[in-house]
Amino acid sequence: MSSTDPPVRVDSFEHLFDHGAMTPPADVSTLERVRSLQERVRQVQGTRPASTPVDTLPALSGLLPGGTLHAGGTYTVSGSSTLAAAMAAGASQAGAWCAVVGVPTFGAEAAAALGVDLARTVVLPDPGESWLPATQALVDVLGVVVLRPPSRVREGEATRLAARLRQRGAALVVLGDWPRPDVRLEVVGGAWVGLGSGHGRLAARRATVRATPRSGRPRELDLWLPGPDQQVSLVSPHAARTGDAAPALAPVREMAS
Amino acid sequence: MATRTMVLWCPDWPVRAVTWLEGLPLRAPVALMRAGRVLACSSSARVEGVRRDQRLRDAQSRCPDLVVRDYDPTLDARAFEPVLEAVEDLAPGVQSLRPGTCAVRAQGVSRFHGGEVNAAAVLAERLVSLGVEDCRFGVADGPFAAEQAARRALPQDSLVVPVGGSAEFLADLPVAVLDHPDLVSLLHRLGLRTLGALAGLPARDVLTRFGDDGAWAHRLAGGRDERAVSARKPPPDLVRRVVLEPPLDRAEQVAFSVRQTAEQLVGALADRNLVCTAVRIEVVTDDGRETERTWLHPRWFDTADLVDRVRWQLQVRAGYDGVDGAVSSPVSEVRLVPDEVDTLAHHADGLWGGPPDARVTRALSKVQGMVGHEGVASVVLTGGRSPAERQTLVPWGDDTRSAVVPERSAEMPWPGSLPPPAPATVLTERRPAVVLTAAGHPVTVTGRGALSGDPARFCARGGRDLQPVQAWAGPWPVDERWWDPDHARRYARLQVVGVDGSAWLLIVEEGQWFLEAVYD
Incomplete structure (x- = not known):
């Protein structure tokens, strides 16, 4: 929903001078000017922009504020390893390095099918006690770090890691629980298609993903996770309405070969 | 001559x-x-x-x-x-x-x-x-x-053999000494059993009948071996050794003592415009035992890398108790042997900065220092029938190509492997599971690859809670290495979706069900 974001920002900006409700200005050139001015103010102040976007799969943009993952952001994913891998796939495709920490069950083949480049992926299956310093060292240089903390994370540890993340520009995807994440993603429902009682095979999954930002209303989206083409994509509104997925299934005969 | x-x-x-x-x-x-x-x-x-x-x-x-x-x-x-x-x-x-x-x-x-x-x-x-x-x-x-x-x-x-007597000396030898199995077998079938018999043939006939290999054999047999002895160039002596007197029993102490020597080694290599990409570290302990291991580096070794490798090698040795870094017996000598060297020009940083991934390499080496050499790994997709076989972890820095041996190539057909999508969670060790029919009997697979009954309830998470089956497919039987009685395996796979929408890959072997992977 990136098209709706800038007007909101302008709205609050304009509030300084004008009270009451007002419609966002439709003039795009004014928006552009305001944005470039904001950018210049940031440069003069010498601080990093609050959020540098990290390349993200287009299918996930509807779930994330601003439409992408942001450098320095923390995202928790519960209920789906596929979703966690998909969060890293966009950055990996764009050339960033990714790490998977504390997930000995990482399914590399599935991740590769989603678009994670395994040549630029490192796995720390069991970092043990040193998971936090290892993660801190990794976020210094890597684009996206997928982490499953082996134990409960204390608030202080999370804050320190978050500071480091913002400084270095990496995004952290946590499988499990994390204190005060930027966005909490969870799979709240879904169904596999392609499997009957005794025939067919798993072909694709439609999943309803709920994203709860730290501030703001939760959003829900229907995603193919993964789709019949192994990719993550939006379930088209038509399919969502009729409830009939019907992806092109390979004939059962293929299974026998 | x-x-x-x-x-x-x-x-x-x-x-x-x-x-x-x-x-x-x-x-x-x-x-x-x-x-x-x-x-x-x-x-x-x-x-x-x-x-x-x-x-x-x-x-x-x-x-x-x-x-x-x-x-x-x-x-x-x-x-x-x-x-x-x-x-x-x-x-x-x-x-x-x-x-x-x-x-x-x-x-x-x-x-x-x-x-x-x-x-x-x-x-x-x-x-x-x-x-x-x-x-x-x-x-x-x-x-x-x-x-x-x-x-x-x-x-x-x-x-x-006296000067000029080679042909005479070779004449009685069997053609088998030529070490060329195809040619030797052919000569045998033609009745040429000794080198003398071969040498007796006219050179031109041998060339037309047997080609270049035959002509080469004919020259050897006739004592006309024109190959010169080309002296080898002795490799520069780059081996560095540290003798520890008295022997040290802590990995940290040894690593500290090795630092200066490692610096010398890197310096000596740099003097020759060389860098070391593989090093062999030999450790001699007080009781005379010697252990060695070859370490590869994704870029090349600098001093800190060498010291790290020495420490890791001491730490992974048997007897390391992991707490205070004591090794089983005191180390009396450490040798650093550059196994592979390359010219610096192939690895040097450009004026505009290092190769793009140099920072990553350095950071990952640092992380390896925390979690150990094996703790950081690259993933390689390999061939196999089970999801766990289809991926292999290779310690970061080791040659990923060595993991893909021909018999595990992903290019080969793997009959019995499941088509995509691949499961996102692959268990490294399979866990026991339960699959029951509607009547409550365990489901089994017959010798002909059919299920004894439709699965109705199952338990894949461990524990005792059974959940109803919503959809299932299979069994897909796999008959692995049936020609080899020691390694033969027969099992069957089943995809199951529970009523809560979770999808599981189960496997049954010798009547026992296991969870192999989760589609989550």
Whole structure:
């Protein structure tokens, strides 16, 4: 929903001078000017922009504020390893390095099918006690770090890691629980298609993903996770309405070969 | 005119190399295996009836206390290095023909020692003092004739073929010595059983009938071996050793003591415009044991990397208790041997900064310092039938190509493997599961690959809670390595979706269900 974001920002900006409700200005050139001015103010102040976007799969943009993952952001994913891998796939495709920490069950083949480049992926299956310093060292240089903390994370540890993340520009995807994440993603429902009682095979999954930002209303989206083409994509509104997925299934005969 | 050549031959060199490097008793029966068959064996094993090309089981049945090792060509070459150095001391210009066999130009050394026989005797004495008690010398015109002469000499003795007598000496030898199986078999079938018979044919006829290989064999058989002995260039001495006196028993202490030497090594390499991409670290402990390991680096080793590798090697050794870094027995010596060096030009940073991934490499090396060498891994997709077989972890920095052995290639067809999508959670160790029919009986798979009943309830998470099956498909039977009774496996896979929408990959083997992977 990136098209709706800038007007909101302008709205609050304009509030300084004008009270009451007002419609966002439709003039795009004014928006552009305001944005470039904001950018210049940031440069003069010498601080990093609050959020540098990290390349993200287009299918996930509807779930994330601003439409992408942001450098320095923390995202928790519960209920789906596929979703966690998909969060890293966009950055990996764009050339960033990714790490998977504390997930000995990482399914590399599935991740590769989603678009994670395994040549630029490192796995720390069991970092043990040193998971936090290892993660801190990794976020210094890597684009996206997928982490499953082996134990409960204390608030202080999370804050320190978050500071480091913002400084270095990496995004952290946590499988499990994390204190005060930027966005909490969870799979709240879904169904596999392609499997009957005794025939067919798993072909694709439609999943309803709920994203709860730290501030703001939760959003829900229907995603193919993964789709019949192994990719993550939006379930088209038509399919969502009729409830009939019907992806092109390979004939059962293929299974026998 | 063929070069007058002296050849040194050490019989059973691969076996010798292993006994030597592992410190086995000299008379121990040893066999080296390649692809499940005996490649070489010691003379004591041969007495017991072990033969080349025997299967392991046959060899062990002949000689129960046989010491079996896998054949490692690099080991051969490494063990031969001191021998080459010893020969080089006495006779400059050594050419290593293969591990266990080397050639020198006979002229200089024989003039210096007053004759070819004397020269061979001097060399033999030197080698025996080095511990190579079975060395044989042959002197003839050309390396081929000289090698054949060495193979017919007695231990520690030499066989000298007079100048111009090579053709006569070779005439009685069987054609099999040519070491060219196709040609030898052809010659045999044509009734040419000795080199003399081959040499007696007109050269042009041999060329038209047998081609270049035949012409080459014809020249060798006629004693016209024109190959010169090209001296090897001795590699620069880059090995660095640290002798620890008194021996140290903590990995940190050893690593600290090694730092300066590692710096010297990196400096010595830099002086030659070289960098080291693979290093072998040999650790000698107080009780005389020696362990070694080769480490590769994704870029090249600097001082800190070398010190890290020494520390890791000490830490992974048996007996490391992991708490205070004590090693099992005190370390008395550490040797750093650059295994692979490359010119700096191939690795240098450009003026505009290093290669894009240099920062990543450095950071990952740092993380390896925290979680150990094996703790950071790259993933390689390999071939296999189960999801766990289809991915392999390779420690970061090691050669990922070495993980993809031909028999695990992802390119091969893997009948019985499941089509995509691949499961996102792959269990490293399968967990017990339960699948029941509606009547509550365990579901089994018959010999013909059919289920005993439709699965109705299952439990994959562990525990006792059964959940109803919403959809399922299978079984897809797999019959693995049925030709090999020791490794044969029969099992079947089942995809199951529970009523809560979770999807599971189950496997049944010998009546027992296991969870293999989760589609989550």
